[in-house]
Amino acid sequence: MNAQHGIRFSIVVPLYNEAASLTSLYVRLTQVMSTLEGRYEIIFVNDGSRDETPRLLDEIYGSDSRVKVITLRRNFGQTAALKAGFDAAWGDVVISMDGDLQHEPEQIPAFVSKLEEGYDVVSGWRADRQDNWFSRRLPSKIANWTMAKLARVPLHDFGTTFKAYRREIIQGIQLYGDLHRFIPALAAGSGARIAEIPISNPPRANGKSNYGISRAFRVLLDLLSTKFLLDYSTRPLHFLGFFALLLTGTGTLMGSVVILKKLIFHQSVMLQNGPLLFGATLFTLAGLQLLGLGLVSEILSRTYYESQKKPIYTTRQIQSHVRELTRLTTGAGGLRIGNRRSMPRPEYVVETPRTKGVASLDGAA
Ligand code: UDP
Numbered sequence: 001m002n003a004q005h006g007i008r009f010s011i012v013v014p015l016y017n018e019a020a021s022l023t024s025l026y027v028r029l030t031q032v033m034s035t036l037e038g039r040y041e042i043i044f045v046n047d048g049s050r051d052e053t054p055r056l057l058d059e060i061y062g063s064d065s066r067v068k069v070i071t072l073r074r075n076f077g078q079t080a081a082l083k084a085g086f087d088a089a090w091g092d093v094v095i096s097m098d099g100d101l102q103h104e105p106e107q108i109p110a111f112v113s114k115l116e117e118g119y120d121v122v123s124g125w126r127a128d129r130q131d132n133w134f135s136r137r138l139p140s141k142i143a144n145w146t147m148a149k150l151a152r153v154p155l156h157d158f159g160t161t162f163k164a165y166r167r168e169i170i171q172g173i174q175l176y177g178d179l180h181r182f183i184p185a186l187a188a189g190s191g192a193r194i195a196e197i198p199i200s201n202p203p204r205a206n207g208k209s210n211y212g213i214s215r216a217f218r219v220l221l222d223l224l225s226t227k228f229l230l231d232y233s234t235r236p237l238h239f240l241g242f243f244a245l246l247l248t249g250t251g252t253l254m255g256s257v258v259i260l261k262k263l264i265f266h267q268s269v270m271l272q273n274g275p276l277l278f279g280a281t282l283f284t285l286a287g288l289q290l291l292g293l294g295l296v297s298e299i300l301s302r303t304y305y306e307s308q309k310k311p312i313y314t315t316r317q318i319q320s321h322v323r324e325l326t327r328l329t330t331g332a333g334g335l336r337i338g339n340r341r342s343m344p345r346p347e348y349v350v351e352t353p354r355t356k357g358v359a360s361l362d363g364a365a
């Protein structure tokens with residue numbers, strides 16, 4: 001698609017009540033992008049802002065044909081807003097950043113040159129972070145450390161949205177919940193080459209952050225589901241089955257002890273071996289339940305992959321002297337790949353045009 005538009009860079013910026021910084025961000029973006037070789041587009045995603053953001057966006061859209069504006073019907077959250085922007089991106093390189101000027105447009109060229117070294121994802125690292133230590137930096141440190149260990153991707157900072165990707169990588173990843181933090185982990189799961197560069201992280205100039213300490217718990221849960229998706233989405237029974245066998249085994253062992261005691265020592269099952277019997281029943285039942293759950297998950301996983309013709313592998317390149325073969329899927333996204341028509345419904349809804357062509361994606365370029 002990009003070949004005919006000739007767009008090299010897409011900058012995706014989600015905006016939720018960012019009127020105070022929007023104009024300055026836009027000006028700085030255009031200044032920086034004009035220094036880079038190749039055409040670019042700026043995709044602003046208005047995530048249900050209730051301030052002046054929509055009016056400013058209308059103004060910018062009206063005066064610059066390189067700008068696309070996507071207006072979501074309500075506030076869907078940063079992850080969905082980002083995904084809406086990624087879906088609409090035409091550039092070979094997609095750069096995502098925050099709209100509150102905590103990410104400095106002047107650092108985009110550094111991302112680009114790193115990507116050109118042959119990486120698929122370049123992630124920003126807030127080496128010198130300014131946020132509150134207890135509510136933001138400590139939970140983030142713990143989450144990043146755990147994520148790096150679990151996903152086996154040695155990054156310092158998963159959380160920042162200041163990143164650059166090759167388009168096929170980012171469009172191949174399906175994002176749910178707050179999963180945008182785990183894009184590097186998800187991308188690594190499909191074999192992407194990932195690099196990290198330090199970025200500055202000035203404090204928010206206007207307004208205040210949309211997140212607080214409560215985010216830590218959601219990140220923790222996302223960590224769990226990401227790890228599970230990455231390692232076991234094609235074989236859930238290997239995960240659940242392990243615990244199922246452990247529990248059933250323990251239960252059976254305890255039950256056998258009760259029976260032996262009854263047969264050999266003529267002990268009363270209920271009166272003398274109550275706790276053991278209780279344990280035997282509990283463990284066996286719990287184990288069988290887990291086993292059932294594991295089998296159901298296996299079926300679900302097959303539905304998940306087969307209904308969408310989703311391959312369980314990703315290819316970087318296919319070299320063949322036979323033409324047919326090269327038409328096989330190349331691209332990214334072990335968790336979401338291929339046939340775009342069979343994509344699940346997106347998590348966001350795009351606003352229908354209010355004025356002339358505001359939401360029209362094709363009219364922008
Ligand atoms: N954002 C959004 N939808 C939301 C919350 C935030 O699009 O529901 C955008 C916000 O406008 C900003 C970026 O996501 O561009 C990061 O948000 P914020 O600065 O509040 O997060 P922090 O930098 O504190 O992590």
Ligand code: MG
Nearest residue numbers: 098100102204
């Ligand atoms: Mg911010």
